[in-house]
Amino acid sequence: MVLNARVIGLAALAMALMAPQASFARAIASATPSAQIDATTPASTASANVALDRLFAEDARAAMQLDPLGALEQGLPVSPEQFVRLFTPDLAIQRRDANARTLAALARIDPAGLDESHRISRAVFEAAKRSEQALWSADVQALIGTQPFNHFGGFHVAYPEMSAPDSGATLASVEDYRKLVARHRALPHVFDSAIDRFREGMAGGVTEPRLTVDNMIVQIDALLAQPISQSPFTAPARQFPASIAYDQRPALRRDLVAVTRGSIYPAYRKLRAFLADEYRPVAREQVGLSSMPGGIGLYRLLAKLHTTLDLDPAAVHDLGLDEVARIKSEMDGVKVELGFTGPLRAFFDHIRTDPRYHPRTEQELAEGFRAMGRKVDALAPQYFVHLPRTPLQIQPYPAYRARFEAGGSYGQGSADGKQPGVFFYNTYDLKSRFLTGIATLYLHEGAPGHHFQISLAQENASLPDFQRFGGNTAYIEGWALYAETLGYEMGFYKDPMQHWGTLDDEMLRAMRLVVDTGLHTKGWGREQAVEYMLANSGMGRSDAQAEVDRYIANPGQALAYKIGALTIQRLRKQAEQALGPRFDIRQFHDQVLGSGALPMPVLEAKVRGWISATR
Template sequence: MGLTIRRGTLAALALSPVLAAIVLPPVAMAAAPAPVSTAATTNAEDARLMALFRDDAAREDALSPMSALRRTGRGNPAVFAQGFTAGRMAASRASIDRSLAALARIDRSKLSAERQISYDVFKWSRLDDRQFLAAPLDKLMLDRPMNHFYGLQSSFPGEFKVGGAARYDSIADYRHNILYLRAFPKVIDNAIVRWRDGERNGILDTRLTVTNMIAQIDGILAQSPADNPLYTPLETFPAGTSAADQAAMRKQWTAAIEGDVRPAYRKLRTFLHDEYLPKARAEVGLSAMKGGDALYRALIRSNTTLDMTPDAIHRLGLSEVARIQHEMEAVKNELGYSGPLKDFFEVIRTDPKYHPKTREELADGFVEVGKAVDAQIPRFFSRVPKARLQIEPYPPYSEKYEAGGSYDQGSPDGKRPGTFHYNTYDLPSRFLTGITTLYLHEGIPGHHFQISLAQEDTALPDFQRFGGNTAFVEGWALYAETLGYEMGFYKDPMQHWGTLDDEMLRAMRLVVDTGLHSKGWSREQAIDYMLANSGMGKSDATAEVERYIAIPGQALSYKLGSLTIQRLRKKAEAELGPRFDIRAFHEQVLGSGALPLPILETKIDRWIAAQKG
């Protein structure tokens, strides 16, 4: 199971809190504000609150041209060029302070029920962002500007390919987007300044992460124009583009790639390899970095929206691992194996019948499951997204460094589809058993439903449409996997094993992430733990552990979010009895965007009370 909110998707979530404040630059030359929702309000206080949200959204779009690009297809390249600067963080800090001061002047008790939710979500998210923009956490973030999971070095080509965030509807769009290509070297220069500042401050990233970034850059530099996503806009121009304009743009676009983008990649590669790598820390956990303990606790709260200690999460993980292993014993027997579970893990890893023989076998499996899921959706959901879902493998240049699957959201108007990416690298390490659960998580009704329904709902303020928190987003996707039981898919012991194996992954994450960052575990110790307690392949286990090293705390959100949603559903079923409607429950969970878990619980409690009359 992969990192499901990808680079370049849901910027306020994927980059928050770690990178949104540093990748997306200061306000000096502001982008035009993106269109903001104009939801109907019921009273004057609601109207004041919505005006505050519109003002905040306009300032955020000005501060974050890449966020604007992802939502609207346009942004401000001149502001982009100021990425990774202290000025960007100062501007963000000032903007948040302005919004929080305005929020304090709103009388929450006079708001409608939906706007009270908006008030609470906005306050939570802005306070969460604010803590990473102030000492001591700000330097811990700014001085480690990229990593191999959330890094501009790997996401940039995908943003500007055809089908990415940038639009290419007219030759004017090409002229606008080429300014981003030309600004790319400046952003890289800014990032190098930040890394050097970290060297002086004793804030250093891991050798592992730096080595992986270098390998990513090598893969990008090795691409021919035919393989380079940045060349795709030259393959077909918009209808009506003159031959002269096409010829001129081909020349300018190629010059920007070869004269600006590729030299910047080479410069970054040289810096990382020759200067930064020798100084990077060998220890992989945050506890080994100056200020790392405080940062990890902040990241736990930000990612999970819960106040839990690393020790409490570690203990919960050990408990969940034991519970799931008990269920695995029964399914193992159904699959015809009577030996010890730990031996069956090796059987799962090595027996060819559990692994795809070709890339096409994986692709066909996901398409087949998708059709079966579509037939079940009316039983569980009263609303479905306008955006369709497409299924694609990762590109060859990045698949080695990706996890098992991920999701890229479509456009808010539903015209650009959402994309479920699956990994075909090292086929013997991929599993046929995981096809159903991976599709339910990444596609329908997991990320595609949750993200698309939110961003397509123009009645919501923009931060509820496009923002969110990892615990809700990933918790929903893991909860969506459990719907496979009610849909009948896990009557097949192969697929039943697959969903238990993936649930085991999420339970192990609680153990391993806290082990790495608060208990001094090594990379090898973490990989060995995952191999000893599941049937996952070594390639997947390695990619997972290296992900936890790069983005501490994020992997905790899946299990903690899912357990919360499952608990709330059981509570609603118990209190409502025959009046419980699963479609209405799902609408309540999804109908306000991605909520911090305590706010979601308050909403569900209020809904249960209303249903009871």
């Protein structure tokens, strides 16, 4: 898991999938063509390269003007006039038109006239624009535009975070505060637009599941239960920067309190009343997309957007079943190595309670990860041509965050390498943490997983910014899951404790293939999905329920991890078979990581080209 990743509902899916990261967005205003031209570059190729780079920059600037939500998430200024365009059909139409203009301009740039790196960039860019084209089409917008948000990171819960002092937004002057208050005053209009879209869906039988509606109501109730003086919306008045003079603070505080009381809280109450009284009674009882008109086709599209591959859901379901069976078979062998002869389901319970598998102290967990870091640092030159310049720190979550975080995650460093990347591990409730997961978690979240992939991409200034800082789930999470498998050849899984840990993590990703497709194409209910996960893993019930609720709210995303990893593993096997003794694992990894996060078809074409050239 990469920190700060957010999905905010089907209507915002296009923006979430295509949105650049903050460092990219802030560079847009000054973006200039960056084609690499030297004396050996033919004039026609240099001209085509420059034209393509110019199109990238122009599209990035235009996209941010039409993406107020993406700008807010990245801490960029958004005027009330831009803000009120959220969830409006007009904004969707303008995004569709802008996409069409970009694709038309791209068609005029012949890939045959570009150098190799620009041909790859053009393919990545075109894939992203084709995905946008599909999402912004009128028939798809009739399905996703009418479900503006849900409980899984939806706008109604994300907006308070965007309004806090630590959101990344600039709050350094009185004028910044006044702009914030003006935007807050526009919130009722934004919620009214969302309600209008929800009603459009109701008229066509396209609704959220009742489960997600109930969750949204609970979330809104929790927000409204906070006193205005403790609300996240008034937090900027409780944490003034030093640049705000003391004599100016009372008026700004009054304005924030007034807009929270007079605009924000009433808007949330109106949304809550609509959801509870009007929307919930007609919301679908079944949780899967197949229970609504056009749902099967929509699921296939969403799966393609997340995995970058056109997949048959039935084939993915069967693949998941096969992977689950394979991993369970390996688990049966490892549990015997660990001294347990009973059935696998009993071992799941045993490992949760036996102190042998859990850290006794925070120091024990910390030293386990640090030791793993030292081992990977020593071995990495044998597997990689290029190593990140950005250093990697290993540290626990701060105490105030630990309770609400996963077992581990990665916080990326800066592109110049001055700010390190951070592998975070969780020390909250030590008895629930596993010593068995040390190797696989570090390889995935730290090195050579997210840290190598993200750092090497953003350190590569020769790439266009959407390759340096953007990406897709199949590549980003697929690489991190593939990185876990390197523990076998690095020797880490000779220890049955660590071998069990990597199988346990791999099982979750395999079960996702079964459960996600089961929910959205085979009529599975929530409880059926939860029971499947409990029967095939050591997960606790609350963890399984949280996972299943995530898949319900975010269809198709959970497929990307395993699909991405299997694609990279398949390409490696093809390269090993084709090249024989000429296969170099360092060069293979350099091909996979050297162009930023690529769609799977572009990655496959690149690797196959490298195989042919090497042969």
